[in-house]
Amino acid sequence: MAEELTSQSYEQPAPKEQAQEESIPGVITTTSREINEFLKKTKIQDILNWGRKNSLWFMSQPMGCCGVELIVAGVAPMDTDRFGIIPRNSPRQADVMIISGYVTRKYFPALKRLWDQMPSPKWVFCVGDCSISGGPFYESYSTVQNIDEIFPIDVFVPGCPPRPEAIIQGFVEIQKKIETKKDRGSGYEG
């Protein structure tokens, strides 16, 4: 029984070949991607952006020293909930990934997999000096430097570690960027 289960391959079934659409008179077919591209140029996108920026849910993963300030930013007296920002633990339920701290070579594949699992639109922002340049450990054999060449980062919050108020300011900057359509996360061209 166990052998039968493992011998089945778990790949997705091969996509059906794109048959030539027989044009049924009066029906237009399209994909959701085209709808998305169309809406980006209209005013409806402003309403979508207003909804997105006022409820940014972040994935909480304290990795380094900055992780402690991230936890403190979520509780009283520096509450993030008044901006609509709450921590979620699963990547499938989050909008924002926060890289708080240094990334080591052992942890990096797990981080990449978490980023790939998040559904778009998604944003990422960096907290602390270690993710900007390497921080006090920029010479080490075990940390990965230059994270901004791998992820499309929107906001950098410098400090070692930054105060919780600075992290909240980082969220406010992302909100401003989303409103004026200048963020790298949603994939606007130009």
Add this chain to the structure above:
Amino acid sequence: MKVDTMEAEKIIDSLNAKFPDTISDSQIESEKRISAYAEAGSIVEICRYLKDELQFDHLSSETAVDLILKDEIEVVYHLSSFGQPLVLKLKARLPRNNPEIESITSVYWDANWYEREAYELFGVQYRNHPNLRNLVLPDELLGDWPLRKDYEDFPQKTAKNLV
């Protein structure tokens, strides 16, 4: 709790009496610190004697030091006790191109992870260790022995956004 030098001297005398050939150069460094050199081949017997007879029941740390100028790697043990505030430092010298020593996990249970760490950072091979593999390093860095003095990939110069 103050320990007097009589107590430290008694410990050194009993060690010297029991192991005349394998313990050498034992001295009292300061109040509450004594040190000695041990032969690498009989380290397990010495540790068992210290734990059973002289009540040194706590292994504070076990590590290695790379002495590249003398072509040696030294393994350093710090043994202390929950009852008396005294720390004994034991050192064993190993040749640098083939550092092998017996593991003391049969005497001290918590030496397991300390020895794994000394193995992956310095290359010290421990015989009869239950599970000798890498602890903190990723798999691709095993075999490079990063903490030796002639490791080439340090310091890294790839960081770009430095001010």
Add this chain to the structure above:
Amino acid sequence: MDTNIGPDEMLIHMGPHHIAQPGPFRLNVKLKGETVQDSDVEMGFIHKGIEKILESKTYLQGIPVVDRACYLAALTNEEAFVGCVEKLAGIEPTERSQYIRVIVEELSRIQSHLLGYGEYTEFIGFMTMFFYPMTVREKILDLLEMTTGARITHSYLRFGGVRDDLPEGFEAKCKEAFALLRRGLEEWGELMKSDTIYRERTVGVGVLTPDTAKEMGVTGPPLRATGVDFDIRKDEPYLVYDDLDFKVCTETAGDVYARIWVRVAEIYESMYIIEQALDQMPSGPLFPENLPYDRRAPVMRVPEGEVFHRVEDPRGEMGMYMVSDGSDKPYRVKIRGPVFPTMQAMPPLIKDSQLADVVAIVGSLDPCVSEADR
């Protein structure tokens, strides 16, 4: 751990990104139903190589780096490092500096215990007890920030003394914060003693006996909760701890409930130590007269030798072994973190317990994973 699983068993990887873990490490558990048969700990996800970095920085540059080894209680790391160098170079800090160091280190211990026990109650679902201590912790961090300039990683100690004196108004603010903390601790103590669900989840769970704890090398509050009184501040007093009067807090049950009470009792003792130190502190200079180096010079040579210095961290016994070869950079520094043997003791402790208890046991040991990985 044997990864072959039988017909009724399941292998689960908890981590490194997990909701109920106080830091990134991977815990592989083999389950039969809900009972844990075997487990294994994998570490190294936040290994930064501090020991190699310290070999390429001068002694003064090493103080901010060693601060970040355990960032939850940074001042005890600095005390171990600075204490080693002072022993090698033969420097004795002045009395006023020693009292100031005791005060800030005890404040650091209070905020670390509040964070540790707040996070642990969050993991088992008792969210109210997470928010109350964190608000009071802000007042303690305000005191630390007034003195040292930073909230977490302070870089405050120097060889022979401290960087700056205590600011004006420190005593009054301290008394205010302690009054708030005492009132809070009484309320939370009542909550914890009377809540039935909390007691069901914690009493009798994860029991350690004194002999097993000594055999496994566990130190700190988990060891004191089994009845062994081992505290470096009493056995090997450093700074002015032998002039101050305090007691070592122990409990006898050895389970999760007892470990939390040891931490609460230590908060009371730390407040008492700080009040005594503020009364007894003499006035005087911060640095001794005959320092062997100029305090503002960036390069300081330390004579040859080796030393092993131990201090009492909030999580146990912290030691630092330093080898110096006479130049201005250390030759080898080994940091012995208190959490390294405690994490080794996790697999035997969680054997034969339910999966939901694993979270409670791991949280009550209060591991700071950064200290184990370095």
